[in-house]
Amino acid sequence: MTLNRRHFLTTSAGLVAATGLGGLGISPAFAQAAAPTYKPEEGASLRLLRWVPFVPGEEAAWLANTKKFTDATGVAVRIDKESWEDVRPKAAVAANIGSGPDMVMSWFDDPQQYPDKLLDLTELGEYLGGAHGGWYPGLEGYAKRDGKFIALPLCAIGNAIVYRDSHMKAAGFNEFPKDTAGFLELCKALQAKGTPAGFPHGKAVGDGNNYAHWLLWSHGGKMVDEAGNVVLNSPETLASVKYAQELYKTFIPGTESWQDVNNNRAFLAGQVSLTANGVSVYYAAIKDPSMKEIAEDMRSVNLPIGPVGESVELHQASTLSVFKHTKYPEAAKAYLQFMYQADNMNSWIEGASAYCCQPLKAFADNPVWTSNPIHAAYAKASGSLRPNGYAGPLGTASAATMADYVLVDMYATAVTGQMSPEDAIAQAERRAQRYYRV
Amino acid sequence: MSSYTSQKPRSRVADMFQSKNAMGLMFMLPAAVFLICFLTYPLGLGVWLGFTDAKIGRDGVFIGLENYRYLWDDPVFWTSVFNTVVYTFVASVLKFVLGLWLAMILNENLPFKSFFRALVLLPWVVPTVLSALAFWWIFDAQFSIISWSLMQIGWIDGPINFLGDPTNARISVIAANVWRGIPFVAISLLAGLQTIPPSLQEAASLDGATSWQRFRLVTLPLLSPIIAVVMTFSVLFTFTDFQLIYVLTKGGPVNATHLMATLSFQRGIPGGQLGEGAAIAVAMIPFLLAAILFSFFGLQRRKWQQGGQD
Numbered sequence: 001m002t003l004n005r006r007h008f009l010t011t012s013a014g015l016v017a018a019t020g021l022g023g024l025g026i027s028p029a030f031a032q033a034a035a036p037t038y039k040p041e042e043g044a045s046l047r048l049l050r051w052v053p054f055v056p057g058e059e060a061a062w063l064a065n066t067k068k069f070t071d072a073t074g075v076a077v078r079i080d081k082e083s084w085e086d087v088r089p090k091a092a093v094a095a096n097i098g099s100g101p102d103m104v105m106s107w108f109d110d111p112q113q114y115p116d117k118l119l120d121l122t123e124l125g126e127y128l129g130g131a132h133g134g135w136y137p138g139l140e141g142y143a144k145r146d147g148k149f150i151a152l153p154l155c156a157i158g159n160a161i162v163y164r165d166s167h168m169k170a171a172g173f174n175e176f177p178k179d180t181a182g183f184l185e186l187c188k189a190l191q192a193k194g195t196p197a198g199f200p201h202g203k204a205v206g207d208g209n210n211y212a213h214w215l216l217w218s219h220g221g222k223m224v225d226e227a228g229n230v231v232l233n234s235p236e237t238l239a240s241v242k243y244a245q246e247l248y249k250t251f252i253p254g255t256e257s258w259q260d261v262n263n264n265r266a267f268l269a270g271q272v273s274l275t276a277n278g279v280s281v282y283y284a285a286i287k288d289p290s291m292k293e294i295a296e297d298m299r300s301v302n303l304p305i306g307p308v309g310e311s312v313e314l315h316q317a318s319t320l321s322v323f324k325h326t327k328y329p330e331a332a333k334a335y336l337q338f339m340y341q342a343d344n345m346n347s348w349i350e351g352a353s354a355y356c357c358q359p360l361k362a363f364a365d366n367p368v369w370t371s372n373p374i375h376a377a378y379a380k381a382s383g384s385l386r387p388n389g390y391a392g393p394l395g396t397a398s399a400a401t402m403a404d405y406v407l408v409d410m411y412a413t414a415v416t417g418q419m420s421p422e423d424a425i426a427q428a429e430r431r432a433q434r435y436y437r438v
Numbered sequence: 439m440s441s442y443t444s445q446k447p448r449s450r451v452a453d454m455f456q457s458k459n460a461m462g463l464m465f466m467l468p469a470a471v472f473l474i475c476f477l478t479y480p481l482g483l484g485v486w487l488g489f490t491d492a493k494i495g496r497d498g499v500f501i502g503l504e505n506y507r508y509l510w511d512d513p514v515f516w517t518s519v520f521n522t523v524v525y526t527f528v529a530s531v532l533k534f535v536l537g538l539w540l541a542m543i544l545n546e547n548l549p550f551k552s553f554f555r556a557l558v559l560l561p562w563v564v565p566t567v568l569s570a571l572a573f574w575w576i577f578d579a580q581f582s583i584i585s586w587s588l589m590q591i592g593w594i595d596g597p598i599n600f601l602g603d604p605t606n607a608r609i610s611v612i613a614a615n616v617w618r619g620i621p622f623v624a625i626s627l628l629a630g631l632q633t634i635p636p637s638l639q640e641a642a643s644l645d646g647a648t649s650w651q652r653f654r655l656v657t658l659p660l661l662s663p664i665i666a667v668v669m670t671f672s673v674l675f676t677f678t679d680f681q682l683i684y685v686l687t688k689g690g691p692v693n694a695t696h697l698m699a700t701l702s703f704q705r706g707i708p709g710g711q712l713g714e715g716a717a718i719a720v721a722m723i724p725f726l727l728a729a730i731l732f733s734f735f736g737l738q739r740r741k742w743q744q745g746g747q748d
Contacts, residue, residue, distance in 0.1 A: 089707050092495030113710055114495035202602070203688035205708075254579020256691040257601030262579070271580045396493050396710050403709035404514075412692045418604070427513065434508055435711075 035131070036123050040331035045076040048335075049091060050105035051084040051318070054157070054280060054355055061351025065344045072338075075331045085205065095323060102326035103335070108402070109142055109387065111151040111321045112394040118150040119322040119329055121336070125149030128340050133361035138385030142394065143319050150321060152336055155349075155356035157316035158381030159210045159276055160300045167195040167273035167297075176301045180218060180243060183304040187250035190273055197274035198251045198266055200258035201412040203405055206316055207260050209388070211276060212407040213314035215240045217386060218306025223401065223432055224392035230436050232410075232429045239307070241414045241421040248415035256416055268294065276303060279354045282374050300377040302384065311384040315357075357381035397435040406431045487716035494710040505717035515718065517693050518701040523725070524608065525697060526677045529615045533672055534665075536616065537623025544624065545631045555628070562621035570685035573614040577601050577686065601687050604694035611695050614682055619675065623668055630664035631657070670733035677726055698722050 053059035066077050080101060082090055087106050094100030095117035104110075111118055125143065129135045135143075139153035161176075168176065171189035187197045200208040216222065219240035225231045248255070252272050255262075263275040268285060275281075285295035305311055320339075322332040338344060342362070349358055350368045354375035358364060359382060369379035389398025401407075410428035413419040419427065454460040488505055492498030509515045544555055561569065576583055577600035585597035600610045634657060642652045680699040683689060689696030689704065696704075698718055706715020 085708060088710070089494055092710070095495045096497070113493065117495065201691070203690040252580070253596060254599050254602045256603070257577075257579055257599070257607065257687060259688060265578075266580050269580065396496075400705070400709040400711050404705060409692050412690070416602075416692065418692060431512075431514065434512070 034127075036127055036333075036337070038330045038334035038337060040073050040075045040334050041328045044328035044331035045078070046103065046326075046328060046331055046335055047078045047080060047101040048103045048105065049080050049082060049087065049094070049101035051087050051107070052081045054278070055283070055352050058348065058352035058356060061348040062339075065339055065348060066335075068344070069335055069338045073331070073334065075328075075335065077335060094325075098323075098325040100325075101323070102328065102332050103320060103322050105154060105318055105320050106151075108317055109389060109394040109399050111143065111319055112145060113396055113399060115145045115150045117324055119324050119326070119332070121149040121152055121322065121333070122147075124333055124337055125152055128152070128337075128360065132340070132342070132345075132363065135360060136382035136385065138387060139317055139319075139359050139382055141387040142317050145394075151319035152321075152340070153359035154318045154320050155352075155359055156381040156385045157206075157278055157318070157355060158357045158378035159207070159278060159313060159315050160302055160377035160381075161274060161276050162267065162281055162298055162300050163197075163274040164195065164294070164297045165299045167193065168299075171195070176299070178304055180304050180306040184243070184246055184250075187247055187274070191250040195273040196250060196252045197247075198255050198258070198263055198272040199247070199275060200260070200263055201248070201256045201408070201415060202258040202262070203408065204258055204260045204262070207263055207277065208258070208405070208408045209402055210314050210316075212411050213386075213388070214276075214303050214312070215244050215411060216407060217312040217314075217390070218303070218308055219243060220306070220308040222391050223407070224389065224398075224436060226391050228392040228397065228436055230429055230432045232432055233425050236307075237425050238421055241411060241425060243306075244411045245415050245421070256412055270294065279375065279378050283353065298374065300374045302377050302380055311380070312386050313381070313384045314388060315381045315385045317385060317387070318356075354378045392436075400435045401432050404431065404435070406435075484716045485720050487713055488720040489717075490713045492712040492716075494707070494712055498713050501713070505714050506721070508714070509717060509721065514693050514696065515701065515721075518689075518696040518698050518718075519721075521608070521693075521695060522677060522697045522699075522722075525612060525615070525679070525695075526673060526729070529612045529619065529676050530669065530673050532612070532616045533619040533623045533676075534669060537620050537668075538627055540620060540624040541627035541631055544628050555625070558624055559621045561618050562625075564618075566618065566681040567685060569618055570614065570682045573610075573617075573682075574686055577610045577614075602691050604691060607687055607691055607695050611683060611686055614686065615676060615679060618682070619672060622675075623672055626664060626668040627661065630661045630668075634660045666733050670730055673729040673733065674726060677722065677729065 050062075053062075063079070066079065070076055084107065087104065088110055091101070091104040091106050091110060092114060094104070095114040098117075125135075126149070129140075135153055136156075139156060143149055143151040143153045163176070167190060168186065171186065171193050173186050173189065177183045177186050190196055199211045201211075202208060216237060219236050221232065221234055221237035221240050223230065223232050252266065258266075263272070264277055264281045264284065266272045267275050267277070267281060268288075268291060279300070282295065282298055282300070285291040285298060302311055303313060320336060322329065322336070326332055339348070340360070345358070345360070345363055346366055349356060349363055349366045352368075354368055354372070355378075357378060357380075358366060364379065369375050387394055387398075388402045389395070392398065406428050409431075410424050413427070414421045414424035418424075454464075487498070489500055489502060490498030491501045491504070540558060544551070544558065548554060575581060579599060579602055580597060582597055582600060584600075585594065588594045589597070599606055601607045638656050638660070639652055642656050647655065678699050679697060680703065683695055683697055683700045684703070687695045689700045693701075698721065702715045702718035702722075704715075705711045705718060709715070
């Protein structure tokens with residue numbers, strides 16, 4: 001055991017407190033809450049289960065920060081990767097049997113499925129929020145239960161519209177419409193020019209759910225109220241379905257079968273001129289010299305604002321939790337605290353090349369967001385994010401409703417004419433009620 | 439004076455080794471343990487979970503038939519039952535007819551016979567996920583080679599919506615399954631055809647039987663035991679298909695291709711509703727049993743095999 005580990009203080013604020021500088025009035029700006037100090041247990045080692053990275057630079061930055069932590073504390077951290085859809089069952093099983101990884105980097109409302117199996121991170125969560133300008137409320141919603149942090153929000157994987165600037169201009173629009181009505185007109189004009197838009201109506205876990213939730217929320221609809229009662233069948237939902245029908249008429253044929261990768265493929269092949277996606281579609285274009293023209297012509301913008309009057313989106317959200325079964329809770333907290341230190345978090349956000357949007361407002365001025373104009377739309381993801389179970393409680397019902405594609409199917413049945421909008425909503429309501437039946 | 443020879447008592451272990459029954463039991467034990475651990479236990483656990491409200495990450499409590507009652511009123515579940523039955527029936531019939539046809543062609547004295555027999559196996563050899571990915575491209579809404587070819591010929595104006603239209607999607611997934619399943623049926627039936635003595639065919643020919651009569655009254659009855667086995671397996675594979683659907687459509691468009699297996703996974707694992715997912719899986723058992731019983735008792739009727747009419 002090294003002296004370093006024995007006396008490791010994980011934050012600069014901790015150092016300040018320990019050396020008494022705080023008492024001398026030489027304190028950093030975030031000294032409003034004393035930084036908690038976590039002393040890793042003797043012989044501690046940690047295992048983190050995380051999703052397979054989408055961007056190599058993100059993983060490299062995460063590993064570099066982890067190495068710094070290990071060098072400073074002697075606590076080895078093993079990182080296991082699983083494809084992003086496999087993280088949920090693996091983490092849930094680990095929580096259930098009380099064995100396996102110590103920490104998990106999970107998706108959406110996963111921590112809300114087994115809150116009693118997770119370590120209380122309230123002290124750290126509140127400190128980090130206070131020190132770094134506060135958590136974004138949408139992300140915070142995923143991480144908190146009954147006022148306590150059961151996880152730390154990590155990032156939003158931003159979703160934004162990507163479009164071909166020249167095609168938009170050729171369709172008679174000099175700038176991108178900001179509202180849903182103007183957006184529909186743009187899509188109509190693009191279709192008339194033979195350069196249509198396309199959004200997935202198939203079982204696309206990420207893109208399909210992003211699109212469906214935006215349609216609903218932008219029109220003021222919601223799946224459940226604050227108490228978890230299903231309130232989907234509303235005039236606002238009906239308006240959103242009717243809007244989706246109109247929009248669908250302007251799409252390239254075949255979007256009913258689109259999965260997550262289809263819109264990228266169609267956009268990069270020049271088949272569609274407008275879709276919504278993560279920033280990865282841009283990086284795929286600039287990597288391939290044959291797509292130089294598309295990459296240069298590509299622009300990004302946030303999804304338009306609907307009658308609800310504000311930008312509201314689902315995005316993908318990720319959190320970090322620590323299992324109660326860990327033998328080294330102090331080491332785990334020290335690790336998290338270290339990863340959220342300003343320099344470490346900033347280098348990680350930068351490494352992710354605009355793929356991961358910051359969880360804390362202080363990191364919004366990270367240079368990555370201004371390094372390329374295409375990144376700008378993705379910088380706002382955490383701000384416009386709403387939890388998938390909005391406006392009700394998160395848990396098994398919200399997770400199951402989304403996993404069962406209730407909203408995606410509602411729009412798909414209506415736009416393809418398999419059901420009237422009213423019937424599609426009624427069916428979706430019945431399906432949602434089954435999950436929210438408790 | 440009488441002599442007495444003391445006999446050393448045999449140990450129980452030695453007795454056991456001498457006993458045929460005990461030895462038989464011992465030899466069967468590894469297989470039994472294997473079956474109990476990897477078949478009986480998971481099956482029993484699955485059935486039990488179907489009666490609970492278990493969620494991923496949380497033990498459930500016994501709720502009786504509640505999962506089944508909910509499924510009974512669930513239109514998506516019934517859509518998946520309908521899809522599974524149609525998928526299995528149509529694909530199995532096509533695989534049988536085309537497989538038998540292929541087997542009979544391969545049974546003839548063709549040039550490069552061995553090469554063609556090996557070639558036919560290719561779809562079966564390719565991992566399902568890979569062939570499913572290939573079909574995913576073939577049926578792509580924008581980049582389908584079929585659509586492209588037909589457009590080049592000038593037969594169609596725009597790409598065919600293979601996986602976006604419910605009927606097209608059902609036909610497409612069945613076509614992919616048939617393509618993949620034919621080799622298994624064909625090669626198995628070919629093996630069966632080769633066991634039929636040529637003398638029987640010759641005798642029938644001498645008696646004036648036409649080729650159709652020879653097929654119907656000699657080949658088919660003699661082939662029926664192997665048909666029963668092959669079709670039982672084929673039906674089981676088709677009924678429980680998962681990979682093909684999951685890659686091609688994930689059950690879409692709007693659940694038009696959801697099979698019971700894919701719905702069970704969707705609800706059980708990503709949806710976290712283990713109990714309900716297990717209940718859907720358990721609901722497959724009666725259908726599977728019916729298929730097996732039909733294959734065994736329906737296709738193995740002795741009189742029919744002997745050319746009778748029952």
